[in-house]
Amino acid sequence: MVEMGGRRVRQGTMVTSWFAAIFCISLLSSASAQFGGFGGPAAKEAIPAVKSDLPYIRCSVCEALAKNAYRQVKAAKDAQKPGKKLPELELLEMVERMGNPSKDEGEWIAKIDLVESGKILKLEEQEDLGKCGSECRTIQKAAEEILEEHDTDIAEKLWQGKQNRAQFTNWLCYELSGVCKSKPPPLPKDRKRGPAFEIMDPKEAEMEKMLAGMKDMGMGGQVYDRNTIENMVGQDGQGFPGEDDDEDDGEDEAGGRSALDSSVEGAKDVLNKAKDAAGAAVGHAKEGLSKAFSSAKDIVSGFTSKDSTAEEL
Numbered sequence: 001m002v003e004m005g006g007r008r009v010r011q012g013t014m015v016t017s018w019f020a021a022i023f024c025i026s027l028l029s030s031a032s033a034q035f036g037g038f039g040g041p042a043a044k045e046a047i048p049a050v051k052s053d054l055p056y057i058r059c060s061v062c063e064a065l066a067k068n069a070y071r072q073v074k075a076a077k078d079a080q081k082p083g084k085k086l087p088e089l090e091l092l093e094m095v096e097r098m099g100n101p102s103k104d105e106g107e108w109i110a111k112i113d114l115v116e117s118g119k120i121l122k123l124e125e126q127e128d129l130g131k132c133g134s135e136c137r138t139i140q141k142a143a144e145e146i147l148e149e150h151d152t153d154i155a156e157k158l159w160q161g162k163q164n165r166a167q168f169t170n171w172l173c174y175e176l177s178g179v180c181k182s183k184p185p186p187l188p189k190d191r192k193r194g195p196a197f198e199i200m201d202p203k204e205a206e207m208e209k210m211l212a213g214m215k216d217m218g219m220g221g222q223v224y225d226r227n228t229i230e231n232m233v234g235q236d237g238q239g240f241p242g243e244d245d246d247e248d249d250g251e252d253e254a255g256g257r258s259a260l261d262s263s264v265e266g267a268k269d270v271l272n273k274a275k276d277a278a279g280a281a282v283g284h285a286k287e288g289l290s291k292a293f294s295s296a297k298d299i300v301s302g303f304t305s306k307d308s309t310a311e312e313l
Helices: 011-035 051-078 088-097 104-110 134-160 165-176 202-216 226-233 246-252 259-312
Strands: 002-004 007-009 112-117 120-125
Touching: 051 088, 051 104, 051 112, 051 120, 051 134, 051 165, 088 104, 088 134, 104 112, 104 134, 112 134, 134 165
Parallel strands: none
Antiparallel strands: 002 007, 112 120
16 A cells, blocks of 8 residues: 555555556547647657767767676576577667667666766766756767667677677777777866756656657657646546545455456546547548538539630620
8 A cells, every 4th residue: 555645545556547547648649649639738858968968978878888788688698598599689679779768778878977077077877767867868869879870780799799798898889889999078167067866766767668668659649747647637646547545445355346447447438538539530520521522512613603604605
């Protein structure tokens, strides 16, 4: 049980309800994108990278990428059954995700804080995930530049597994990409210091991953953040499908509705509303097309009448 909005709520119910709410809101936003919109806030634009900082961190980001890629692939290989190798395509997909902080493989990006140290911009790894602000996006940009150019080569080299970590790092950052061949320029004295590292709540991180996963599956023309969802369905959880008061917690074994049943019923209710909204949008579209067709017929009829009059004259 957890406290939420002054009420005790079963944690499993809350997680299921959150998923149902996000799933249904995603469907609503997808219908909105297809049928012209039913109102509601649009997705917020992602915080941009600070491109002017890239020259100071490219080499360090490459080394961090190499370290994390080597460790992750080694762990994936070790998890294979005896006698089986990690499929090369699966490894390539892992490498491609290493530049995305919303993916498990790219979490290392969200754990790095950029810290000014004299004339150097250092990468300091933190224990916790941080909110992906401007520094996170800048690190992501530096990693993506390497991956977009060399992801296939990286995957092939890791799949072969003939190098240790130091050799792989040297190959990637000095030989292949060349980003570490020269030292980074010194930080200018007038450069503005970056923001402080802000730890992300684990529940918020889980929500971000869920939203990113649904977006990858094409679910939703608009993507809503946690605050938007809370505003739409109620911050105290009363608007979440299937979230009951603590007085009803005993109904599972007493013949009442289970948490899952309640969530499913709530999800169905939202889906029905989505269908009604989509149906209404289609109806409006048909009505508009009908009017446009009638207007076109009137115009054509007018031209036809004028042509007939001209022929009679």
